[in-house]
Amino acid sequence: xxxxxxxxxxxxxxxxxxxxxxxxxxxxxxxxxxxxxxxxxxxxxxxxxxxxxxxxxxxxxxxxxxxxxxxxxxxxxxxxxxxxxxxxxxxxxxxxxxxxxxxxxxxxxxxxxxxxxxxxxxxxxxxxxxxxxxxxxxxxxxxxxxxxxxxxxxxxxxxxxxxxxxxxxxxxxxxxxxxxxxxxxxxxxxxxxxxxxxxxxxxxxxxxxxxxxxxxxxxxxxxxxxxxxxxxxxxxxxxxxxxxxxxxxxxxxxxxxxxxxxxxxxxxxxxxxxxxxxxxxxxxxxxxxxxxxxxxxxxxxxxxxxxxxxxxxxxxxxxx
Amino acid sequence: xxxxxxxxxxxxxxxxxxxxxxxxxxxxxxxxxxxxxxxxxxxxxxxxxxxxxxxxxxxxxxxxxxxxxxxxxxxxxxxxxxxxxxxxxxxxxxxxxxxxxxxxxxxxxxxxxxxxxxxxxxxxxxxxxxxxxxxxxxxxxxxxxxxxxxxxxxxxxxxxxxxxxxxxxxxxxxxxxxxxxxxxxxxxxxxxxxxxxxxxxxxxxxxxxxxxxxxxxxxxxxxxxxxxxxxxxxxxxxxxxxxxxxxxxxxxxxxxxxxxxxxxxxxxxxxxxxxxxxxxxxxxxxxxxxxxxxxxxxxxxxxxxxxxxxxxxxxxxxxxx
Numbered sequence: 001x002x003x004x005x006x007x008x009x010x011x012x013x014x015x016x017x018x019x020x021x022x023x024x025x026x027x028x029x030x031x032x033x034x035x036x037x038x039x040x041x042x043x044x045x046x047x048x049x050x051x052x053x054x055x056x057x058x059x060x061x062x063x064x065x066x067x068x069x070x071x072x073x074x075x076x077x078x079x080x081x082x083x084x085x086x087x088x089x090x091x092x093x094x095x096x097x098x099x100x101x102x103x104x105x106x107x108x109x110x111x112x113x114x115x116x117x118x119x120x121x122x123x124x125x126x127x128x129x130x131x132x133x134x135x136x137x138x139x140x141x142x143x144x145x146x147x148x149x150x151x152x153x154x155x156x157x158x159x160x161x162x163x164x165x166x167x168x169x170x171x172x173x174x175x176x177x178x179x180x181x182x183x184x185x186x187x188x189x190x191x192x193x194x195x196x197x198x199x200x201x202x203x204x205x206x207x208x209x210x211x212x213x214x215x216x217x218x219x220x221x222x223x224x225x226x227x228x229x230x231x232x233x234x235x236x237x238x239x240x241x242x243x244x245x246x247x248x249x250x251x252x253x254x255x256x257x258x259x260x261x262x263x264x265x266x267x268x269x270x271x272x273x274x275x276x277x278x279x280x281x282x283x284x285x286x287x288x289x290x291x292x293x294x295x296x297x298x299x300x301x302x303x304x305x306x307x308x309x310x311x312x313x314x315x316x317x318x319x320x
Numbered sequence: 321x322x323x324x325x326x327x328x329x330x331x332x333x334x335x336x337x338x339x340x341x342x343x344x345x346x347x348x349x350x351x352x353x354x355x356x357x358x359x360x361x362x363x364x365x366x367x368x369x370x371x372x373x374x375x376x377x378x379x380x381x382x383x384x385x386x387x388x389x390x391x392x393x394x395x396x397x398x399x400x401x402x403x404x405x406x407x408x409x410x411x412x413x414x415x416x417x418x419x420x421x422x423x424x425x426x427x428x429x430x431x432x433x434x435x436x437x438x439x440x441x442x443x444x445x446x447x448x449x450x451x452x453x454x455x456x457x458x459x460x461x462x463x464x465x466x467x468x469x470x471x472x473x474x475x476x477x478x479x480x481x482x483x484x485x486x487x488x489x490x491x492x493x494x495x496x497x498x499x500x501x502x503x504x505x506x507x508x509x510x511x512x513x514x515x516x517x518x519x520x521x522x523x524x525x526x527x528x529x530x531x532x533x534x535x536x537x538x539x540x541x542x543x544x545x546x547x548x549x550x551x552x553x554x555x556x557x558x559x560x561x562x563x564x565x566x567x568x569x570x571x572x573x574x575x576x577x578x579x580x581x582x583x584x585x586x587x588x589x590x591x592x593x594x595x596x597x598x599x600x601x602x603x604x605x606x607x608x609x610x611x612x613x614x615x616x617x618x619x620x621x622x623x624x625x626x627x628x629x630x631x632x633x634x635x636x637x638x639x640x641x
Contacts, residue, residue, distance in 0.1 A: 056508045160596045161361070190360045190535045195579035195592035202585045217508050224581040224590065243584065261513035263538035265565045265580060270542055272513030276478060 003083060005179050005211045006045040006068055010077035013038040013063050017281055035280045037063040039235040040077065042307065045179075050205060050212040052226035052243065054219050054258065058277045060235040061215045065181040068213060069100040082178075099172035103184040105164035109156045115167055116152040122175040140174040143204055162193035166200065173208060181213045186221060198224055220262050223247050231255045234278050234288040241313030251315040253293045287318065295319060322529045323349040323372070323497055327384035330367045330376065330553075339600050341367040343553045344384075346627075349497065354523055354530035356540035356561070358576065359550035362597045365533045366414075368550075369501045372531070373411045374401060389496050403440040406433060410495035414502040416482035420474040426485055427470035430454045433489055457492040458485070461518055480511035487518060497529040498522075504539060516542045538580050541565060549573045552598050552608040559633025569630065570637050571613050607638065615639060 017033040038060040045051050053061045066072045067079065070091045079086045081094050099122070102108035109118055120137050128136070138148040144166040156164055165185060172180050185201065186194040202225060205212055216222050222229055223243055230240040231254065239252040250256045257273035275292040278284055284291050290300040297318060305316045330342040342364040349355045357365045370376045372386055374393060386393040388408055396404050413419045420429055431450055438445040451470075458466035461484045474482055483503060490498055500519065504512035520543050523530050534540045540547065540561075547564045549557040549572065557570040568574045578591035595612045598604055604611050610620040617638060625638045 056510055162596065191537070192360055192535075192576060192579045192593045193596070195581070195590040196594075198581065198585075199589045199592060202589075218581075219509070220581045224583065224585055258510065261510045263513070263516070263536070263542050264582065265538055265541055265577065268542055270513040270517055272510050272517060274514075276480060276511070277508075 003046075004044045004080065005047050005082065006043075006213075007080040007083070008041055008043050008077065009080075010040045010042065011038060011064075011067065011074055011079055012036075012040050012076040013060075013067060013072060014075045033281055036235050036283060037280060038067070041235075041237050043230060043237060043240065045211060045213060047178075047211055048209060049228060050214055050226045052214045052216060052222035052229045053232060054216060054222050054229055055232035056217060056277045058234075058280065059232040060280075061232050062183055064232070065100065065183050065213055065215050068179070069098050069181045070094055071100070096175065097178045098181070099175065099177045099179070100181045100183065101165075101168050101172050101185050104188045105161065105168045106156070106188075108168060109164060109171075111156050114153050114155060115159075118156075118167060119170045119174055122171060126175075136174055140170040143173060143207070144170045144200060146170070160193075161189050162196055165189065165197055169197075169201065169204070173204060173210075176208075177210070179211045179213070181215070183215045184217070185214075187216070187218070194221075201225060218262065219247070219258050220264070231258065234283060235280060236288060236316065237307075238289065238317065239313065239315045241311075241315075245311070245313055249313075251310070251313060251320060252289075252317050253295055253319070254289050257292075287316075321348045322351045322353075322389055323531070324387040325368075325372075325384070326387075328368070328371065328386060329383040330364065330371055331381050332377075333379045333381070334601070336601050340603065341380075341553055341600060342371070345550075345553075345555060347548055347555065347558060349529050349531060351496075351529055352523070352527040353546070354532060354544050355546045355548055356532040356534060356537075356544035357548050357550055358534060358537050358540055359556075360535055360593075360597045362552075362600065363550045364553040364600075365550050366501055369411060369499045369531065369533050372497075372499060373405055373409050375405075375411070399440065402436070406493050406495065407437050407440070408495055409497050409499060410490045410493055411499040411501065412483070412486050412490065412503045415506055416479045416486065417474070417506075419486055420482060422474050424473075425470070426472055426474065426477070427451070427454065430457070430470070430485070430489055430492070434492060437493060453492050454488075457488040460491050460522075461485075461488045462514075463488065478511075479507050480514065483507065483511075483515055484518070487515070487522070491522060491526075494526065495528065497531060499531045499533070501533045502535070505534070505536075512539065519543055536580075537565070537576055547573075549576065552603055553600065554608060554636060555627060555634065556609070556636050557633060558635075563632055569633070569635055569640065571615050571639070572609050575614075607636075 014034040014036055017035050055061045067074055116137055119140055120133050123133055141148040146166055186197050214225050226243045229243045229246045230237050233254050239255050250259055260271040273292045286302045287300040287305055290296045299318050305318045307314050307316045308320055310320055325345055325347050328342055328345045332339040332341055359365050371382055434450045435445050455466045463469055463484055504515050522528055532540055532543055544561050547561050551572050557573045568577050575593045593612055606622050607620040607624055610616045619638050625636050627634050627636050630640050
């Protein structure tokens with residue numbers, strides 16, 4: 001029995017900002033410009049849990065998800081999968097057990113393939129026969145609530161948004177993975193269809209004993225699906241802990257601001273944070289949230305706060 | 321009564337046949353009031369917005385009447401129509417990146433709007449004075465450094481900034497009614513909250529009427545006075561927001577309210593609406609919601625219910641006959 005599905009220590013991903021041409025990069029002595037998408041993050045994902053990664057666009061949450069799905073290689077820091085350190089040569093092995101569902105099903109599915117071709121594609125390297133392929137296709141489709149016979153030969157254009165996302169989920173579960181990274185799987189859908197897909201994802205998680213990383217900018221969605229929440233801001237995790245506790249008693253000013261920005265049917269008032277997500281090229285000094293923070297102190301402008309544990313919740317803020 | 325829609329029908333001619341986007345819609349918006357049109361994709365809510373500003377594509381035909389401040393919109397032609405668009409009814413579109421011209425700087429586009437409005441009214445136009453108006457408009461939408469923003473191209477701005485530029489444009493044009501078609505669905509929750517707060521403040525400050533079109537009741541709840549729930553081109557329920565949310569009567573409204581994530585999965589499944597919205601080329605007979613309705617009765621399959629007044633709202637459902 002393994003202790004963690006994924007464990008990250010100081011995990012970092014920088015992208016080079018490609019504002020200069022190739023020749024320039026050989027000749028120029030100016031230092032390279034880096035976009036700090038994910039900056040020294042520590043976290044663990046336990047078997048069977050749903051970890052929600054919450055934050056605004058540009059906070060690095062998608063990059064982190066792609067790193068776990070081995071679609072990006074880290075710049076610095078260590079990543080452990082099933083307690084074993086991940087290096088480039090393990091990617092093929094890990095990809096058998098890790099799957100990803102993307103935000104917009106219309107873009108992430110080949111429009112020219114049949115639904116059956118799309119869903120059974122992950123099986124092409126394993127030596128399963130046609131008969132067993134058919135059987136696995138039928139099982140995967142019934143798990144996502146679609147009828148295998150009706151849909152096998154259809155194309156994506158024949159399906160509605162919710163059905164497309166179901167097909168994407170079927171493709172992710174057919175190879176029997178242990179872990180799925182879901183990147184905003186419901187944000188392109190109507191509110192009523194979003195509820196269907198969330199119910200479905202929660203049911204599949206239970207039935208197949210999966211582990212999820214659920215990436216979303218909507219903290220109400222995170223509340224429904226997750227056991228633990230990690231809030232990201234400008235490449236850093238600023239708060240993480242059990243979902244109920246983080247939502248009932250948010251500690252970091254950014255988490256509080258996020259919660260007050262989510263529209264609900266209980267209040268007419270929204271209290272959004274001022275300003276926008278900082279550019280990841282020229283980050284503010286000290287705490288990255290300080291230009292938008294209502295409780296900003298002098299120390300926030302100078303030094304970056306470290307992760308501190310209070311009870312079950314970890315928070316990176318000078319207030320604590 | 322500022323906006324009055326009577327017997328509105330919108331049809332699209334398509335290669336597959338006639339598509340009935342809106343089938344007979346009646347409602348009105350008072351001065352300074354905001355009404356939210358809520359429904360799923362394909363229920364006709366965007367067609368309604370486009371019909372009011374007369375921006376429907378050439379294959380669309382419409383019947384009925386739309387009156388804005390006593391002016392019959394469907395009879396406007398040429399110059400009158402240009403004078404009406406923007407200055408009387410202003411529309412904010414869903415995708416901020418498509419709503420500005422990508423090869424023109426922000427100041428050119430905002431000044432162009434003012435110049436057109438002044439010329440249409442036969443007033444004089446002074447560029448310096450207009451620039452001051454534009455800067456005031458940007459300040460009005462709480463935009464920091466308006467002078468810098470004005471010299472930028474749209475691709476240099478974020479989605480939230482562009483949406484604020486468009487709202488600032490609405491502010492300088494001072495329309496009588498603002499039609500916002502999913503203005504925040506491409507934005508993050510925090511930026512969405514900023515934009516919603518702004519629309520609400522503008523409505524309070526300038527007494528602008530707002531027609532807010534969205535699929536998300538929770539977003540609409542922050543700004544609307546009344547909800548108009550639409551399904552398959554028809555009105556399902558119309559009533560004051562707080563009453564509709566606490567005591568929804570139409571089964572479709574009930575499902576919409578309950579499908580908003582508001583709890584943890586440990587407390588049970590979210591209520592979702594089975595199936596998907598009907599194909600409008602061949603909508604179901606009887607009540608259009610009956611194939612998806614949990615309370616369907618025999619009469620629902622045979623007969624489309626008429627609109628009835630029930631206490632404080634209008635309803636289209638056989639349950640309340």
